Amino acid sequence: MTEIRKHLPSRATVAVALAAVAAVAVAGTSFWRSFTAIAELAIDYKVPADQAWMIPVAVDGLVVVATVAAAVARHRIARGYSWALLVAGTIVSVAGNGIHAWQLTESPIGVGIAVIPPLVTLAAVHLTILLARQDDSATQEPRRTTRDDTPTTDETPEPQPVMRTVTQLRVAPATPSRPAATPRQGHSPATPKANATDDELKAVAIRRVVEEGKTVRATGAELGVSKDKVQRWVTAYRATLTETTVAS
Known part of the structure; x- marks a missing residue:
């Protein structure tokens, strides 16, 4: 019927x-x-x-x-x-x-x-x-539907397959480990105070300030000594250079 x-x-x-x-x-x-x-x-x-x-x-x-x-x-x-x-x-x-x-x-x-x-x-x-x-x-004109979205026909519609949206996950490429920073040519790495003598620290401090142009404060913080000590080393080194120049 x-x-x-x-x-x-x-x-x-x-x-x-x-x-x-x-x-x-x-x-x-x-x-x-x-x-x-x-x-x-x-x-x-x-x-x-x-x-x-x-x-x-x-x-x-x-x-x-x-x-x-x-x-x-x-x-x-x-x-x-x-x-x-x-x-x-x-x-x-x-x-x-x-x-x-x-x-x-x-x-x-x-x-x-x-x-x-x-x-x-x-x-x-x-x-x-x-x-x-x-x-x-x-x-x-399309068929009207009831509030529960069920068609108003007498027959019950066949269930339709549910289409699920599959989201493709992107796997980020492995970030290569960054190589250890190598010191620039002419620059010496910081030497911890515990592993160096005062003469070695003095030589490094003088090279940092005189040759590389770093500040006394930055050099002292890098070597782990006070800025006053670095200042004394640099002043004595410059005084020695002045005497050598005058003597020659």
Whole structure:
């Protein structure tokens, strides 16, 4: 029973189909009446009888084609052109029916009755297209779901496999161990005070201050001695250099 119900059209679809059939029937009868009036008018104005049918087909056919184009066109220029042709064709059709009625009756009421068919043709065709588009929109509308996201159909949907997102972990490359810093050329590493004599510390301190241009404070902190002691070593060394220069 459920399978049969799924293939049956909905009430909205049936209603739209019936309305479309009725609109097509009304448009057909109105088109035929307008066709007859314009064809007779063409014959009255010396159009051959075997060619008179071309005039109403051209006029009312333009109205039908322009109506369809205006209803389905998406581009603004195409829609505007379609509406321009629709208005022009409707005016010509109404004028032809009105002139034919005036020649026969010479009555405004007769003219008013005569212009009804082309207007009804326009309205019926346009209504039919709108109903067809509404039916297409209804069939393409997605199924509504309840609050718990369960489809409103009678059957229970088959469980869908759950797609899990796998995050790929990037393993950082092993950072190579940094080689031990080698002392720059001409620079001697700091010598701990516990492993060096005063003469060795003195020589290193003088080289740091005199040759390398380091400060007394930095040299003392590096060698682990007081800055005053480093200052005495440097002063004595410079005094020795001065005496040697004077003696030579």
